[in-house]
Amino acid sequence: MPSVVVAGIEKRFGDTVAVDDVTLEIAQGEFLTLLGPSGCGKSTLLRIIAGLEPQTSGSVSIDGRVVDHLRPKQRDIAMVFQSYALYPHMTVSQNMALPLVMRQLTLAQRLPLIGRFLPGSRGARAAIEARVREVAAALEIDHLLGRKPGQLSGGQRQRVAVGRAMVRHPRVFLMDEPLSNLDAKLRVQMRAEIKELHRRLGITFLYVTHDQAEAMTMSDRVAVMMEGELLQVAPPKTIYAAPADMRVATFIGSPRINLLGGVVRGDGAVEVPTAVLDVAAGLSAGSTVTVGLRPESLALVEVNGRDTFRGTVRAVEHLGADLFVHAEVEGAAEPVILRADPAAHDGLAYGDAVCFAPRPGAALLFDGEGRRTGLDVPAPCGPSPALGLRLDDAAFRAAGPMTVPRPVDQWR
């Protein structure tokens, strides 16, 4: 049974569609990331799942139970907010205890002063305190329990927010850009910690971010959203190597994918500025397509075949491990960026003429509407993750060896 099922969720604010008919299944114990630029509706979708925002239409189920009519509290989920949303007037320990206090103590037992002396109150409070200590110890914040949120650093607040979500055992863990207020170094560290937390708790995580590095490094599957629309749900490497939509291809990867306008020729090959690529377009002659080529799937070459681009160097970016060459290609709207080996091509300079060719099978074709086209293209949101994975793996291998991006923080 899937952990969370989102069925045909739509959310409108007046005339604007924030979430456009999104259907999504999240498996038990999965780490799924909703990835998209800000304003794409991913946080709205998360709030709808949490019950904090009513949907315009569609339905949400958690553990096989439709929860549309349930209040946030009754959905048994926990959430970590971007701003952490810690109660400023309570200590860390009170912040973390509150979800348990509200659930395990009766209204009378929660009363200030009198509540402490009611039967059963003492034992319940002791149990809550023990649980808070246990979670705090696991998150290494037990020395901060007496402090107020205002006295904590960003990273410590983040841990407290996670701790507050962890104290009870929720069915689903929702995280709304939990790392975006942290500095770059801490973000990388917390990425690993959250992943570890997921492994240890074994519960379903639904994680919202606009940061592709977070999505790629942490998730079992990534769901890419743009303009309220769910474009693709797939494992990170598939999202990168076999994007179903041009917008996905452009959003993922840094530097971004090169897009070149092309026309399908009579022999089935695609003609692009200065080159002809032998790709199985599966389209009739004369159709226009867009060819996507990742910087690392292009290589500088000496020989000049028909699949070889000719360009002029316009910029060289030396990043230590990598060398990115921006080459102006006649007929292309923007310079083509390609990755080269810094050791072999250190001498490249502005104005040099270069030839480069794509690795076989690396070109991604998109039709006039921006959808991936050509043969061997898997369905964008495969019905079964297992099937999707197998197809995707094949596509991944075909895309060449250097397809999984390293953390991209250096480009920010």
Added chain:
Amino acid sequence: MSGHHSLSPFAALGRHATLLGTALFMLMPFIWMVSLSIKSPGEAFQARFALWPETFYGVENFAKALTSVPLARFMANGVFVAFAVLALQILVAAPCAYALAKLRFPGRDALFALVLIGLLIPQEVLGLPLFILFHLMGLLDTYAALILPFSVSPFAIFLFRQFFKSVPDDLIHAARLDGLSELAIVWRIMVPAAMPAIIAFAILSVISRWNNLFWPMIAVSSEELMPPSLGIVFFRDEEAGNDYGPLMAAATLVVAPLVIAFLAAQKRFIEGVTLSGLK
């Protein structure tokens, strides 16, 4: 002087002289009040101007103020009424302000407009209708008559609403997920988070209750219900004539708690005034 540029000695002198002059002008009635409270009846009406009396008559005046009328009772009434009103005001205003600031429901803006209109109505206008209403309810000359008309404060609703609006929505979302009901959110999250606004309002509310003479004069006639302001008026009536020493002693005693409270919590006080002035 903590400014970035220091003033020339002349300008500084001018500035201080102006401030001192204005302060003296404002304080003169109070200084005169205190001065009279320690003067003998004969001296009070001398044509000669002196702040300090030739013969110190303070003990007699204050003793008379405290004994000839139940001044302690008046003060206790004042404290009780002020805090009962304050408690009711917060009890009513906080949930209202929360609904107006954070909940979405049809007619919210219209309701808020009504609150703003409520802010514009002077208390004196309501005097007669309230008098008739309380007469019909048979509540005139009771504590209820002193407390109930002020239990709903449009100003408190307005002030709290402005403050609640600045509380991030995520905090409320977190509270809902943590299992708090909407009322629990008001009392456990919003009110503590808006403490500066609450304290500011509390100060203003207590002062205006303590100093209010208009409504108590209409609402109560029994001596044992009178707040201090009315008590002084009563005192004057009783002791009519030229016995200003004890009257001023009583006035000094009535003003004293506020002055002492102001000196003790000066920072909060100014915060409160600027805060409510800004909003």
